[in-house]
Amino acid sequence: MKLAEYGRMAFSEIFHNKVRTILTLIGIIIGIAAVIVIIFVVQGAEQFILGEVERITPVDMMQVWARWNPSTRRPMGIMTLADLQNIESKAGDRIRALAPMLQYSQTLQYKGNEYNCRLITTTPSFQRIYEIELARGRFLSQLDYEQRTQVIVLGYETAKELFNNQDPLNQKIKIHGATFTVVGVLAEDYQSPVFPASVNNTRGFIPISTAERFYGQNYFYLLLRVKDRSEMGYMLQRVIELLNERHGLAADGESRFQAYDMSSGLEMVSILKIVLMVLLGGVASITLLVAGIGVMNIMLVIVTERTKEIGLRKALGATRSDIMTQFIIEAIILCLLGGVLGIIGGYLGSNAALKFANNFIVFKGTVPTWAVFLSIIFTSGVGLFFGIYPALKAAKMDPIKALHYE
Amino acid sequence: MIEVKKLSKIYGKGEIAVKALDHISFQVKTGEFVAIMGPSGSGKSTLMNILGCLDRPTEGIYILDQTDVSKMSEQELAKIRNLKVGFIFQTYNLLARLTALRNVEQPMIYKGIARKKRDQLAKQALAAVGLDDRIQHKPAELSGGQRQRVAIARALVNQPQIILADEPTGNLDSKSGEEILKILAGLNQQGITIVMVTHDQKVASQAHRIVYFQDGRIVREELTANGGDCGETG
Structure with missing residues (x-):
């Protein structure tokens, strides 16, 4: 009940000296x-980057590679x-799509035209993994593969x-x-x-089984969703585990293969965010410290004036604690007002940033x-912390000297 | 009611020590109206501060309402100031930002009275000093006499046993001064003990008894014409 009364007193003081209040609070307002x-910007940027990363890296995709042996310069397993x-057959119920992928750079020929293309050898499932859309005809079929x-x-x-404006369907080319x-x-x-349009435009796909006829068995990597x-x-x-079953472990007791998912890109984003937030926290603390000292200064002036x-x-x-509480509450309300104005300013600023x-x-x-x-x-904390000293000074005043102060 | 025995107040230490009060002993009975006179620096104000529990004596005993307050803690003294003592100052000491009503409410905040009840009691107190039509006025909108009446209402509102008035008419014209004295006399008749400091012999003559101070000592006491009906009952 007393607290409500101190709050009322504080409001009347704070609003009586509007200009001083605003000048005192500018630090807090701008800081907050x-x-x-x-x-707002960091959160928005994080969402934007995550969105971009997720758009190009499906989070349900993983890649399996053979480990590289640096001394033989060969993969540890094929x-x-x-x-x-x-x-x-053993984990198919958990798999949406599974396909091998091996890429060659090959020259395709049609009549006089030649084109150096990124030739991918794979299975029909590849269509589901990379969500391939066709302009004409069909993708590789199971029959092609078999x-x-x-x-x-x-x-x-x-x-x-290769074909200029001629219809390529059912035409024969040479590799x-x-x-x-x-x-x-x-x-x-x-x-x-994963791959941008510019890369997809320059591709070619043939069945991996067919490729083995020409290039022999080669090591590929596995894509799985x-x-x-x-x-x-x-x-x-x-x-x-399933690869280990068939290939056994490498000499060092580890698997010959490694599997990655796409989360490493997302981790980078969150690390970046943490770094930004820590920096932000530091800047905010210094700002509020400086602002708090300003508030303490003005509270000392207020105590002397009153x-x-x-x-x-x-x-x-009034007891010492009555006086102390009154001035601490005044400091807290002063800072809270700064906090609220700062939040309003923050919303306006965020809106401007959004539009920009x-x-x-x-x-x-x-x-x-x-x-x-x-x-x-935070702002109430600043008020409390920096209000204590001036309030203590007020509480400790000798009533007789204070009464006769001019 | 009030009894001080061998009360001394010494400011400073050693060579530069100043004895503001030097082994004062005197009594004020319940319902009595005492005026204190004396030149500046004679110890009147120091005594008033001690009587009002704003200050503590260096030596001696001060018994207020059968309690020795000379050894009380700061917090206990605050409580006594709040409940048993009402102050009236020469300069009124009203809070400029607050209305008459809010000024009168202040002592009740520290007593812990709820806002509604405070409003009601403050209005009553202002009515008792004839200011029912000025409750929403701020001090700047009131005359000196009216301001002092607000201060009296504030001093009264917690129903103290004693009112300490330090030159209550010092800043007022004679007409307003008389009104204030009339109010004080009326309060005294209702049983409130009053101790008043004044420089004005005419003002002092309104009291039952006048105590003269000089150099921290009581040099003389005399009963006034009003002294006969002095409250001997307490």
């Missing part, structure tokens, strides 16, 4: 507003199509370079003298996960509620 805008079957047929699917630009029939063309500028993202951790282990009032209140029966950023990118963001609460708690 800046912190809120920065939190996966075969039998490994694929083994994984599919019968090792000499068919090829072309990237949009590959097809254009190293072997003849392949074009069965499909990728959509123009098709953007797949899980059905349930939460099982990623388990699947990373399980796939290695010496006579303090003497009177003591004469009327949206000129360039699709930037979404909100001021997080915790930032608002933290600002309130």
Whole structure:
């Protein structure tokens, strides 16, 4: 009840000296507003970057590689199509799609035209892994794979370079003298996960079984998308186990293979965020420290100005703790007012930042509620901490001297 | 009611020590109206400060309402100031930002009275000094006499046993001064003990008894014409 009364007194004092109040609080207002805008921007930037990263790296995808032996300069193990079957038969219920991938740089020929293309050898499942869209024809089929047929699917630009404006479907092209029939063309500028459109435009795809006929068995890496993202951790282990079953361990007792998911990119983003937040915290602390000292200074002025009032209140029966509480509450309310104005400023600033950023990118963001609460708690803390000394000075005043202070 | 025995107040130490009060002994009975006179620096104000529990004596005993307050803690003294003593100052000491009503409420805040009840009691106190039509005025909007009446209402509102008035008419014209003295006399008739410091013999003559101070000692006491009906009952 007394507290409510002290609060009322504080408000009347604070609003009576509006100009001084604003000048005192400018540090806190700018500090809190800046912190809120920065939190807003960092959160928004994080969402934006995560969005971009997730767009190009599906979080349910993993890659399996053979470990590299630096002394022999050879991989420690070579996966075969039998490994694929083994994984599919034993863990297939958790797998959305599984495909090998091996890339060659090859020159394709059609009549007089030549085009150097990034040729991928894989299985039909690859279409599901990279969500391939076709402009014409079809992707590699299971039959192509099983019968090792000499068919090829072309990237949009590959097809254009070789055939100009002619329809490429069912045309025969030559790779190293072997003849392949074009069965499909990728959509123009098709953007797949991981690879940008410019790369996809210049691709070609042939069945991996067919490739083995020409290039022999070679080491490939494995692409796998899980059905349930939460099982990623388990699947990373399980796939290695299944490979170990068939290949045994390497000389060092570890597996010959390694599996990665795409979370490492996301980790970088969150590390960046933590670094930014720590820096921000440092800047905020220094700002609030400086602002707090300003508040302490003005509270000392207020206490001196109101010496006579303090003497009177003591004469009327105020105890030391009554006086102390009154001035601490005044300091807290003063700082809280700064905090609230700072939060409002922060919202306005964030809005401006949002509008500005949206000129360039699709930037979404909100001021997080915790930032608002933290600002309130911090500013009251500043008021409490920097209010104690002036309040103590007021409480300790000799009532007689205070009463006769002019 | 009030009894001081061999009360001394010494400021400073050793060579530069100043004896503001030098072994004062005197009594004020319940319901009595005492005026204190004397030149500046004679110890009147020091005595008033001690009587009002704003200060503690260096030596001696001060018994207020059968309690020895000379050894009380700061907090206990604050409570006595709040509940048993009402101060009236020469310069009124009103809070300029607050209305008459809010000024009168202040002592009740420290007593812990709820806001509604405070409003009610403050209005009563202001009515008792004839200011029912000025409760929302701020000190700057009131005359000197009216300000002092607000101060009296504030001194009264916690129903103290004793009112300490330090030159209550010192800043007022004679007409306003008389009104204030009339109010004080009225309060005294209701049983409130009053101790008043004044320079003005005419003002002092309103009391039952006048105590003369000089150099920290009581040099003379005399009963006034009003002395006959002095409250001997307490």
